[in-house]
Amino acid sequence: MMDKEKLKKMAENPGFISGIYNYCDRWCEKCPFTSRCMNYVLCEGQFGDPEANDINNKKFWDRLSEIFKLTLEMVKEDAAKMGVDIDAVDLEQVKEEEKRNGETCENNKCVQAAKAYYEMADKWFKSNNSLFEEKADDIRAKIEMVLPGANPEAEFLELKDAVEIIGWYEHQIYIKLKRAVSGTLRDTIDEDISDANGSAKVALLGIDNSIAAWGILRNHLEDQRDRILDILLHLSKLRKETEGTFPGARTFIRPGFDK
């Protein structure tokens, strides 16, 4: 049973990289830092048995609720040390500000372009379901033929990875950019936009990976070269726009990943 002291002790473990999970892409399955990430150990360690991994499982939600309460207690304690009374926050005012910020975020050029990107990507995948089936048949036939110099298995894996990468980042780019833009609105008060830059960097890395993945699809899918080129051009513009809006993003140091 996890308690507040245990959680605090865990957080003090020097083996963990402080805040590494704040600026990652949440792709734990592919992450080289799982053993140094408190978030991963806390979730996987606690929910490690298959039963607990089921999001419909009561145990999962009970544990989450327990961690939520402990975290809230810790936040209250830390806020009190800083002289902030969480209970005195004017929620109506906060709600109004959030609404205003939400509208400003949605109207931001980068956020709009990121939204347009995931809509384009979704549309492309929906209209090309059969294309992947045809490609799979084609690869199966190549495997049976055993052509010299051909490596259909590698071709299959390359395509599978590319599809997975695009799927992983397509909505995340939008979410991270929204967070980055909203960070600039919040952070103008203390002029510290490092968190916004961190989120923008994660979005940029997602864009880079997606560009590479679409490039792979384009190489393999002859008939789709023009349509994929449109998507690549859109992503390249989004990349440029994001770099222009967040000039400090590329040089932002993500704990663990960049040092």
Ligand code: SF4
């Ligand atoms: S740092 Fe790695 S292990 Fe931790 S949450 Fe991010 S992707 Fe997952």
